[in-house]
Amino acid sequence: MAAPRRYPDELRERATRLAVEARKHPVARTGAIKRIAGQLDVHPEALRGWIKRAETDEGLVPGVTSQDAARIAELEREVKELRRANAILKSASAFFAAELDRPLR
Numbered sequence: 384m385a386a387p388r389r390y391p392d393e394l395r396e397r398a399t400r401l402a403v404e405a406r407k408h409p410v411a412r413t414g415a416i417k418r419i420a421g422q423l424d425v426h427p428e429a430l431r432g433w434i435k436r437a438e439t440d441e442g443l444v445p446g447v448t449s450q451d452a453a454r455i456a457e458l459e460r461e462v463k464e465l466r467r468a469n470a471i472l473k474s475a476s477a478f479f480a481a482e483l484d485r486p487l488r
Contacts, residue, residue: 390425398423399433406434 390398398419405415416434420427439446447455 398425399437402434
């Protein structure tokens with residue numbers, strides 16, 4: 384189970400939008416994250432992470448988007464389950480093959 388979120392989604396979106404807009408202007412770029420984080424009572428490193436994710440999702444920064452990361456995690460879970468099912472089927476087939484090879488009494 385995921386940990387509860389410390390900041391509401393609305394605050395997260397608003398802070399990210401404000402910081403991304405502030406970083407576009409050369410004059411307001413310096414100290415924008417710290418300034419906006421202080422105004423909205425958000426930890427600067429949390430805001431920095433949100434900005435990084437937003438810029439990656441928009442294609443401004445190279446990296447794996449949130450949608451791609453979610454899809455990769457889903458596929459990894461599916462692969463894990465399929466490997467588990469394969470192991471069960473292999474052990475079951477070995478068991479039944481051994482039963483067939485036993486001599487009848």
